[in-house]
Amino acid sequence: MAGQTLYDKLWQDHLVKSREDGTALIYIDRHLIHEVTSPQAFEGLRLAGRKPWRRDSLVATPDHNVPSETAERAAGVAGIRDEISRIQVQTLDENCKSFDVVQFGINEPGQGIVHVIGPETGATMPGMTVVCGDSHTSTHGALGALAHGIGTSEVEHVMATQCLIQKKMKNMLVRVDGELGPGVTAKDVVLAIIGKIGTAGGTGYAIEFGGSAIRGLSMEGRMTICNMAIEAGARAGMVAVDQVTLDYVKDKPYAPKGSQWDAAVENWSRLHSDDDAVFDAVVELRAEEIEPQVSWGTSPEMVAPVSALVPDPAKEADAGKRTGVERALEYMGLDAGQKITDIKLDRVFIGSCTNSRIEDLRAAAAVAKGRRKADSVKQVLVVPGSQSVKAQAEKEGLHSVFIDAGFEWREPSCSMCLAMNADKLGAGEHCASTSNRNFEGRQGYGGRTHLVSPGMAAAAAIAGNFVDVREMADAGESA
């Protein structure tokens, strides 16, 4: 019999019951909660007179609606100016109290974007099943966990039963071998992968990211990659457990300690695909061929190397794709064949669950150090992913580097990733953003998003247009 993939093993470990109709009950170890997708689920429990099955599996934090602006933030929940946002955050507070759920509140040390605080506290760990009413839950797969986003009805279902009704997905391996060039980061790798397989390429699959280039990445880098698995259509992305994983997890506040740690490490040592495992699909990329990437369109698959030109729809053979490209160029206000490096930026956003970890901020600071943002750029937001990232960055003096460069140093939140708080693009404005979605209106009504790595975003802020970060001296030490 063929060996098992990492996904097969995680599935097997959590299988409560296979049903005759091909679905299964999968046990959920960790359930992360935020304010946007949980109120209706708590309400459902209340109406049915149900309680969470295992309240200690739940961890909540507000992130989407909380202000990033320091003065507004200082007054806590009561100080949130937008009334509807405030009610949503208050509702989370109340629900956590009445259902006795652990919450890292708005200005508490553990607060941050759910997908940043999970790994950094050890609330999410290797070998776990993790869910959250948020599609970027795939991030936690970087730890060697089975993690995916669910809808609000499923949030309620998991709260009430500790299980998810699932059909097993197919296995896909995305292998990136070789060595990444200097200045080329995990973000560029995952954008290149999505450019290759398309936004629906991973639909129905769990993707394992492997190969020497992936193994060579830090945990932060692996999280960036798994985070965007959903942008390739896959609900779950994952990376095998290795020494890098163990070194990262050890001593995290909620990681097992002492003899429990040893037992856990032994248990986790099997969390990789067997040599003879069979995948339903395999995609291969060479690391050396990947350049810094910039998205030019309104879907993450509409991406190109920074040295490239904006594509010409006339050269697209498929009629459906041609209209897609035409519509995207019109929305983005770009001309076919123009240089990517000629795109001028109005705003720059460095943050989001894709790229707001300490390593991301270091990469951006390495570029910004001793430089100033271009006058033509109206605003550069740097929004750390969590209170702990913020504290670490301040300890290293990164915030001063940003402030000296004319960037704004903000409070942990989702911020301009989806513009539910006050941080938004104006209509027609171009933004170099380290987030994960360039959909129409995502960062503000009529806004135009270009997805890039933190180094590329900082470089664009300095130059006022896209530049190859590798051409800026001092950049590229931190990949």
Place this chain on the structure above:
Amino acid sequence: MKAFTQHKGLAAPMDRANVDTDLIIPKQFLKSIKRTGFGPNLFDELRYLDEGQPGQDNSARPLNPEFPLNFPRYNGASVLLARDNFGCGSSREHAPWALDDYGFRAVIAPSFADIFYNNCFKNGLLPIALDEQVVDQLFEEMYAQEGYELTIDLEKQQVIKPNGETIDFEVDEFRKHCLLNGLDDIGLTLEDADAIRAYEARRREQAPWLFDSVK
């Protein structure tokens, strides 16, 4: 949950690929803590010419005359014809809530994004995946014929065209069962409470650290 057995209704187009859930219901409306009331803001950025805000009187807003759902001929539509990868992006269940609230009972497309597809079934909304050529054909016929109505029979797993022609579709046994009977799947899962407890007891032995509580 609302049951779905048979439905006959007017078809309307959402004629572009990769319609994401941000486009189905923009983020400013996600601040609601309710499940209802999203219909007037379905496809908000395409439907209106201005930027919508939660709590606003939508009837006073300028409609985009070029957006098909604003055409009188599609008034009262309840079957949405769509293209590839419909519902991609964010997991927001507000997307099926908005479609449902607007009055749609079914969405027909060549393919759907996983989370969206799953979310539909929890809300009595039926997503039907058909071959691309078949969907092309439906689009053509709908454009050609005003008042084009489709009948959907979930029991028989068939879409029935105005001329009586039938198209078979696939649907998962379990999902079909729940939808036909309007079953609450939490109740069903709780029938397996013993199996869940047995699993927990076993797992606690193998991996006790998974049961430590946080904070």
